[in-house]
Amino acid sequence: MTFASPLWLLALLALPALWWAGRRGGAAPGVRYSVADDAAALGTTGWAHVRWLPGALLAAAFGLGAVALARPQERDASLERSTEGIDVVLALDVSTSMTAEDFVPNRFEAAKAVAAEFVRGRTSDRIGLVVFAAQAYTQAPLTLDYPFLLTMLQEVRMGVIEDGTAIGTALATATARLRDSDAASKVVILLTDGQNNRGQVDPQTAAEAAAALGVKVYAIGVGDEGGAVRGAGPFGGAFFGTAPEVDEEALRAVAQTTGGRYFRATDAQALREIYAAISDLERTEIEETVLLDVRELYPWFLWPALACLVLSVGLSTTRLREVP
Template sequence: MLELSWPWFLLLLPLPFFMYFLPKAKPKGDGIWWGNTGQLIHHQDRKATSKGLSWRYLFLLLSWVLLIFAMTRPVWFGEPTKVTPSGRDLLIALDLSGSMQVTDMVLNDQSANRLEAAKSVLSDFIQQRRGDRIGIIVFGSKAYLQAPLSFDTKTINQLVQETQIGFAGEQTAIGDAIGLGIKRLEDKPSDKKVLILMTDGANTAGRVQPQQAATFAASQNVKIHTIGIGADSMIVQSFFGPKAINPSTDLDETLLKNIAAQTGGEYFRAKSTEDLHAIYQTLDALEPTPAEEVWQRPLTSLFHWLGLASMLFFGLALPTSKALSWNRELWQKGDKA
């Protein structure tokens, strides 16, 4: 079905016809009469010129009509399709601080840093969300909304893959990330407020203390699931040879456990990529909130196509105008002869 957003522009459609009936300008001075000899000589040229003039008017008329219809902003509505959302609104807060570049994970049998492993698992998780709305918060020294809650999981996944370490700063503002999540979920029903927080460190930046943010989240019925990411052991090369270290000494598990417990969520420990997959499978088992069926109709804007077609016909009228000028010069030369 076709719908015009601004149909009142159609009132301009007959404007060229009104201009045709306007009084013609009268030439100044006496007219000059030429004999019929030149007309007989150039009869074929004038016939061709008259034909070119007709094409020119036709092209200009089509250009005008298409331009007017483009200005009405036509939109084509496709067939309605039924979407059955599960009712879950999931905000995922992803840590992009400098410590996420530690390569203590394995991805596809190769060493990978924590962010690469997290993005790989998140990609699988997001692609399975059929009918759920997902949003992304990224945080480092500050917290930012990377993607608002949306059913468009393809775009959400693309935005996740575009994130890089350090985009939000080198430190970790856990409290600010929770505060931003509460703000984005404040208008949602109480049984739909879920925030998944993934980090590998402790709160080292931000204006809001994580414990205060968790208390406020509990008062707003926001459930927070926390994930602590980072291996317990990692082999590094030192001056004395290979050495085993714990790369997760900065992980504040006590804080993450308290945040989850205070808001009714759960705390998960991800020491490997396999652990991350298992954790998101557990999160995937969250009971969906029943919701009514939603009908959607795809919209296709025709403005650009009509505008391009109008420019095309206007461009076709220009060579015709040049041909008419050339033929007019031939008339004058023939009549003078």
Template sequence: MFVFQWVWFIVLLPLPLLLQRFWRYSPENTTQYPYIKLITLKRAQQAFNQSNKLSTSTNQRLRMRLLWLCWLGLVLALMQPQLIEKHVTIQQTGYDLLLAVDLSGSMDNADFFLPTGERINRLQAVKTVLKPFIEKRTGDRIGLILFANQAYLQAPLTLDNLAVADMLARAEIGMAGRDTAIGDAIGLAVKKLRERPAESRVLILLTDGDNNAGILEPQQAATLAKQYDIRVYTVGVGSQENATNSGFNAKSLQEIASSTQGKYYPASDLQALSKVYTDIDTTLHKTTAESRLYLQRTLLYQYPLGLAMLALFGLQGLRLRTE
């Protein structure tokens, strides 16, 4: 479909005619100087330069046509012609998934081991397992919340799962504080998910501690999540031996998950953490999200602008020829 974005610019088209009509050259304001009328010269011109007169008249008409063509091209370019292709309707099958990752100081405890025997901390273990989980989420909108003393939206819901994985890889312990604001993290997730389709709202909360910071209590936040039909899957990260030292509260995470029709997963080692995401991947059922309309616009202003430039070149060539 061919349209003009600024169609009202067409009112500029008759502007030269209006200027010619209301702003004519008046000889009354010019100074009259005496001159000698050379009748002989005039007759000579009439006798021998009839062809020049015709040529001058033709050049004048051509000049006016080129001027009008130039003006037409400029006005059409200002109107921004564009070609709009057929609307494309896309329905995404998936769900809106927010990941809330704890960056408190206790996540620095190195109680996970890689298959090679190398010891890593809890955040590194989460990154190791969460990266392939994110990359497999084709068709799902994924967002990332990082929290400690406060909760921050690091990545909004997006289909670009590779960008979310990259932002998670750049997360560092302490960048949001040293304490744990679980309630604020859930509250922020509710704020971002409540406008999404009801059956596709999911929050995965990963933490190794109890709520000891923030404004919102975890149970209050869980009540809000239930009100907006947001399922919360909680993952308790850390070995059972260090649970007491880290202030880990498994009961609170279980209550949050059960009250929102989610599920609680204890993850005491890297293998258990991998099974957590495998279970979540098979438990969640994808739903059809809202339709999206795309408009493919192709700008065409360069063509009338090029026409105006050609007219200008023609005027210059005509001037050089008559000199």
């Protein structure tokens, strides 16, 4: 409980003096009789023992009135947040070259782990997931259900679709997921370690379509050139090869066309820092409004004060009236 006019509480300091005045510290009042026997025959009643009551009620009325004038209040503050969320689609390369072990344990697993950290760091943004190799498909639509999204990210496997790197098709698929979005910002984070060599849509055409829809692309090229690649051979077993060179020129052009940026990550820590930088660039703005609900409590003190005053005046002029 707070007071809107707390200075009125200083009036409570006068209560002891008012109480003393109410008790009338001088000689007790009475009625003079010519014969003592006549006075003794009158006797006393219970009212004689509460002759102090009008003064006490007057002091109570004064104290309660002072508290009422101080305007006691109950304040209930609530915080209202409004956000304009960002829609983000993660486009993840799952081609065979992502098994290169220049990341720990490899590019594919490191990319999934860092993407999961990115998802956990968002609060009010819808996020979707597109995976691609020779073709692209939507692993998870735009959603605020982050546990579901993390589960779908964890379930991404290599070898489910034909090998290859269809960067243009992946970007077109991710952009299609954002076509009907009315978010304040629409973003595609495209991660790949190779060059566009499959699909019917070239990356630049897909980038121009994304720009027309207001979609911003952040492209990430991962891996050291010449990293070791391990994959399944045509007759079982495993094969080893050399990771393809990232087409940085094409990825940089895609990012610039849409107003985004291109990044290069050569290890997991660099990839983590890139996602952190993108997260800072595309941060949701949160507007906070404090709503204050004030409840006036002075009637709880004012009405008892008036009741005490009326009762004090009534008793002092009737049953407890004093005569000199």
